[in-house]
Amino acid sequence: MPKDTGIGASPKRREDVRFLTGKGRYTDDINVAGQAHVVFLRSDVAHGRIKSIDTSAAEAIDGVVRVFTAKDFEGVGGIPCGWQITDRQGNPMQEPKHPILAEGKVRHVGDPIAAVVAESASIARLACEAIEVDIEALPAVVDMKAALSDGAPKVHDDLTSNLCYDWGFVEENRDAVAEAINSAAHVTTLELVNNRLVANPMEPRVAVGDFAAHDQSSTLYTTSQNPHVIRLLMGAFVLGIPEHKLRVVAPDVGGGFGTKIFHYAEEAFCTFAAKQLERAVKWTCTRSEAFMSDAHGRDHVTKIELALDADNNFTAIRTETYANMGAYLSTFAPSVPTWLHGTLMAGNYKTPLVYVNVKAVFTNTVPVDAYRGAGRPEATFQLERVIDKAARELGVDPVDLRRQNFIREFPYQTPVAVEYDTGDYDATMDKLLSMIDRDGFAARRKESESRGKLRGLGINCYIEACGIAPSNLVGQLGARAGLYESATVRVNATGGLVVMTGSHSHGQGHETSFAQVVADMIGINEDQIEIVHGDTANTPMGMGTYGSRSLAVGGSAMVRATEKIIAKAKKIAAHIMEAAEGDIELKEGRFTVAGTDKSLAWGDVTLAAYVPHNYPLTDLEPGLEETAFYDPNNFTYPAGAYACEVEVDPETGQVQVLSFAAADDFGNVVNPMIVEGQVHGGLAQGIGQALLENCAYDENGQLLSASYMDYAMPRAGDLPMFQVDHSCATPCTHNPLGVKGCGEAGAIGSPPAIVNGVLDALASGGHNVGHINMPLTPARVWAAMQG
Amino acid sequence: MHSFELVKPATIQDAVAALKSDEAQALGGGQTLLPTMKARLAQAEQLVALSGVAEMHGICVDDDGRICIGGATTHATVAREASGYPALASLAGRIGDPAVRNRGTIGGSLANNDPSACYPAGVLASNATVVTNAREIDADDFFQGMFETALDEGEIITEVKFPVPEKAAYEKFLQPASRFPLVAVFVAKFSDGVRVAVTGASGDGVFRWSEAEAALSANFSPDAVKGLGDLDADDMISDLHGDGAYRAHLVSVMTARAVKAAV
Numbered sequence A: 001m002p003k004d005t006g007i008g009a010s011p012k013r014r015e016d017v018r019f020l021t022g023k024g025r026y027t028d029d030i031n032v033a034g035q036a037h038v039v040f041l042r043s044d045v046a047h048g049r050i051k052s053i054d055t056s057a058a059e060a061i062d063g064v065v066r067v068f069t070a071k072d073f074e075g076v077g078g079i080p081c082g083w084q085i086t087d088r089q090g091n092p093m094q095e096p097k098h099p100i101l102a103e104g105k106v107r108h109v110g111d112p113i114a115a116v117v118a119e120s121a122s123i124a125r126l127a128c129e130a131i132e133v134d135i136e137a138l139p140a141v142v143d144m145k146a147a148l149s150d151g152a153p154k155v156h157d158d159l160t161s162n163l164c165y166d167w168g169f170v171e172e173n174r175d176a177v178a179e180a181i182n183s184a185a186h187v188t189t190l191e192l193v194n195n196r197l198v199a200n201p202m203e204p205r206v207a208v209g210d211f212a213a214h215d216q217s218s219t220l221y222t223t224s225q226n227p228h229v230i231r232l233l234m235g236a237f238v239l240g241i242p243e244h245k246l247r248v249v250a251p252d253v254g255g256g257f258g259t260k261i262f263h264y265a266e267e268a269f270c271t272f273a274a275k276q277l278e279r280a281v282k283w284t285c286t287r288s289e290a291f292m293s294d295a296h297g298r299d300h301v302t303k304i305e306l307a308l309d310a311d312n313n314f315t316a317i318r319t320e321t322y323a324n325m326g327a328y329l330s331t332f333a334p335s336v337p338t339w340l341h342g343t344l345m346a347g348n349y350k351t352p353l354v355y356v357n358v359k360a361v362f363t364n365t366v367p368v369d370a371y372r373g374a375g376r377p378e379a380t381f382q383l384e385r386v387i388d389k390a391a392r393e394l395g396v397d398p399v400d401l402r403r404q405n406f407i408r409e410f411p412y413q414t415p416v417a418v419e420y421d422t423g424d425y426d427a428t429m430d431k432l433l434s435m436i437d438r439d440g441f442a443a444r445r446k447e448s449e450s451r452g453k454l455r456g457l458g459i460n461c462y463i464e465a466c467g468i469a470p471s472n473l474v475g476q477l478g479a480r481a482g483l484y485e486s487a488t489v490r491v492n493a494t495g496g497l498v499v500m501t502g503s504h505s506h507g508q509g510h511e512t513s514f515a516q517v518v519a520d521m522i523g524i525n526e527d528q529i530e531i532v533h534g535d536t537a538n539t540p541m542g543m544g545t546y547g548s549r550s551l552a553v554g555g556s557a558m559v560r561a562t563e564k565i566i567a568k569a570k571k572i573a574a575h576i577m578e579a580a581e582g583d584i585e586l587k588e589g590r591f592t593v594a595g596t597d598k599s600l601a602w603g604d605v606t607l608a609a610y611v612p613h614n615y616p617l618t619d620l621e622p623g624l625e626e627t628a629f630y631d632p633n634n635f636t637y638p639a640g641a642y643a644c645e646v647e648v649d650p651e652t653g654q655v656q657v658l659s660f661a662a663a664d665d666f667g668n669v670v671n672p673m674i675v676e677g678q679v680h681g682g683l684a685q686g687i688g689q690a691l692l693e694n695c696a697y698d699e700n701g702q703l704l705s706a707s708y709m710d711y712a713m714p715r716a717g718d719l720p721m722f723q724v725d726h727s728c729a730t731p732c733t734h735n736p737l738g739v740k741g742c743g744e745a746g747a748i749g750s751p752p753a754i755v756n757g758v759l760d761a762l763a764s765g766g767h768n769v770g771h772i773n774m775p776l777t778p779a780r781v782w783a784a785m786q787g
Numbered sequence B: 001m002h003s004f005e006l007v008k009p010a011t012i013q014d015a016v017a018a019l020k021s022d023e024a025q026a027l028g029g030g031q032t033l034l035p036t037m038k039a040r041l042a043q044a045e046q047l048v049a050l051s052g053v054a055e056m057h058g059i060c061v062d063d064d065g066r067i068c069i070g071g072a073t074t075h076a077t078v079a080r081e082a083s084g085y086p087a088l089a090s091l092a093g094r095i096g097d098p099a100v101r102n103r104g105t106i107g108g109s110l111a112n113n114d115p116s117a118c119y120p121a122g123v124l125a126s127n128a129t130v131v132t133n134a135r136e137i138d139a140d141d142f143f144q145g146m147f148e149t150a151l152d153e154g155e156i157i158t159e160v161k162f163p164v165p166e167k168a169a170y171e172k173f174l175q176p177a178s179r180f181p182l183v184a185v186f187v188a189k190f191s192d193g194v195r196v197a198v199t200g201a202s203g204d205g206v207f208r209w210s211e212a213e214a215a216l217s218a219n220f221s222p223d224a225v226k227g228l229g230d231l232d233a234d235d236m237i238s239d240l241h242g243d244g245a246y247r248a249h250l251v252s253v254m255t256a257r258a259v260k261a262a263v
């Protein structure tokens, strides 16, 4: 019987009522009395030296409050990077300054040069056009390998080259891996591109800076996945505002997909300008501006080699990846191709030796950072593509080849640092096969052929790491932050409670699923629980939402705080009922004394906590409010198996996805409906990456896909009905809920399934194509078929 | 968007008068013009909305059996009401999305002559006549290269008259992002011959594929196209979504499919 409340139930998302009826409160809905508006003048060349900026004509326009350029930011810090990578020689990465407004040079199309604050956005926009900027265009570097060649133009003149770092992992294994590859019975090699993407959340970024003259405090309202992180980075490193004078509020956030993790120059600008002008300053990003200023995702170029012995056991993997950083280091950019990617290169397989080399490169393009999956999709794509290619080369079944190499004993120490606590890859593969009628595929292929179409079946596995992360571990790996999470549970006198969490939601439904957990623990109705997030003024210091960490880490903090609440409430109940504390049980919202018929309602005890007339005042403080911080022991490792069937029109190269099945192991599931929704969204984005989305630059650094006229987003009609299953659960062994995280799996696991499926379809038509780079547009598929 | 003044005349005469000023520009459904103005790539002091001109709306059949469509008629209306010419109604029904079809107009689309627009293919293949406030222009004379037409400054399209072919079909291969044609082909078979118009493929805009017309006039079957070979890739648009060779190939495929689909 499906439950209708608590953990495991699927109540409808309470936040959807306001989202779907236009009552959500997004940052752009916030207007501060007397606010001014800012518009940024952005570079239209990819690389150039700023020779002069004349703002006088702009300043003369009626309604212009002030025009800012880099010279107004002397003494102000640059936008900081939150992760330092150490290279193969043990040296720190090259870390250029990222000024709020361009200093001396522009480094990508969209780099802000000046900012006009005016009475209205349209006046500011007009005034931007009146600014005269003399830029001497310089040759741009766009291609990563060209950027590393001798004599390439340098993005940052003060760095030795365009190389941010050259990272080796596990460096000590380098020679052993080379040896294993040299002596292998078979080596499959594949070169591939993980295409650059634009996140495109429905809500573009917005920032409103405010300043209260009476107490000299600043407030920033912003579209952020992690307001506390923004407060720390911006306050401590950019503007020098102590946290007690700085509040960061991220109200409803309309999608983020990673791109709203990072601290952006526009946020610092609005906060800074509001203080200077003693007046609120608002910025609302346009969609066109988002394409050239939101951090992009992916953009890796990789060569991977998979070595196998004569029995088809994997013996070694070696990769060489070029990872695009763009023009500046965005907040977590250096960690994505390294610790979020190299550590997943073992996949679901017991390959004993792995060596990952990553060269991170500066180019004259928009900064690249985490995007749904961040590093794990890149790892999964390489691995699951090279395995499929190996199966084809060896003439073995791709499922059998995978199974043969599955990890089956847990905990499993991978050769790439991480230890998988639990999993069952046979179970998800069995489940997947039971969902897709593989035996019937041959008949379906025939039917497609009768219509002139080529049908393919693509199958792959994935594993990822969520619930980032043990703070002491990431500290060793170069993180400049801890990665715990926090929660305060405040019980009110009449029994309702408020959970103030350091996590944040940008659409995932935390208000519903977090309430389910607490309701389950206490045995009260979900509607007695309010989840509060997104405001540094009323939530404990938390690290926010990304890396599918909210329930695994934030939810665990909430569980710990609720456990403290229950423990204290039991003490109060024991006192009132004159019983031993150990005899008190809490069930379905009632305290009982074991072996007696005595009982108290939850509300009786909470009232006593605040009206402590009959209360153990000598032993216990009044009130019922607890805070917990939770620092995980390990990552969590969701894993699964995915399959799709595709049809290719051989005349045009058009690919149609006919079906998609996902068998995931997310550990325990709190709200199955929300989990399904997360998987659907991830699959849509993964299929979008595989077939449609392509952020492309020309050789001069002009953005070719600068609007929806050229950047193809997946539409409902591009997608089949999804079959999703998460019944193969191996609960996480180290967090109290046994949960693993589900937000990114779909985007991580689906691209290789699509590409494997298309290549399978082509092979059935006699086209033995080794690889096609994503997105598999009709033109690319057709060209590949022409040989 | 820069500020502008909006006028909404009720007659063709008043619209033409309003457009005499150098600073004025006609506004059809605004589906091309307004985004361009929002992107600050175009600017007008005054927009003369044609939507209020009643005589430019609607569809009728003239004495010669031609389908006559008012210049301010929306794509949605044509899709719904041009039942006398199903291939044309189908073309209109596949332009953009419902919002675009409910605003965008045939006159605006033809005046704009985007090299990837749908209507130019329908007009050229149908050998339609473009009627303006001043004259009648044959389709073969109207389209003069990408974004170029025979229209004079201030001249407006008031009506388009389509002879109805015996058989016709429009095959549109979508550019995946914009959903404009990557390549689309309109094939129209008349008693005296076949006309084939191609859009999306050439930087010079819509064109007639004369070899295909000759082959199909002799033998109206998909096989007649297959023997022709592809057009010269160098004459085709090459961009992010497909190079010249791909577009040239698609022209052949879409033409053969249009012939097959023609009813």
Ligand SMILES: Cc1cc2nc3c(=O)[nH]c(=O)nc-3n(C[C@H](O)[C@H](O)[C@H](O)COP(=O)(O)OP(=O)(O)OC[C@H]3O[C@@H](n4cnc5c(N)ncnc54)[C@H](O)[C@@H]3O)c2cc1C
Residues within 6 Å of the ligand: B025, B026, B027, B028, B029, B030, B031, B032, B033, B034, B050, B071, B072, B094, B095, B096, B097, B100, B103, B104, B105, B106, B107, B108, B109, B111, B112, B114, B116, B117, B118, B119, B155, B156, B157, B158, B178, B179, B180, B181
């Ligand atoms: C999302 C989207 C998708 C689209 N997809 C397609 C598609 O698949 N296929 C396609 O063909 N088009 C497509 N379009 C374009 C659409 O069809 C436009 O409606 C059309 O191109 C312009 O018509 P309009 O009435 O909106 O003209 P407007 O935008 O108002 O005007 C365009 C130009 O024509 C002039 N003009 C307008 N009316 C007249 C007239 N009667 N006489 C003389 N000049 C006039 C204007 O001054 C202006 O220069 C799409 C547009 C959008 C926004």
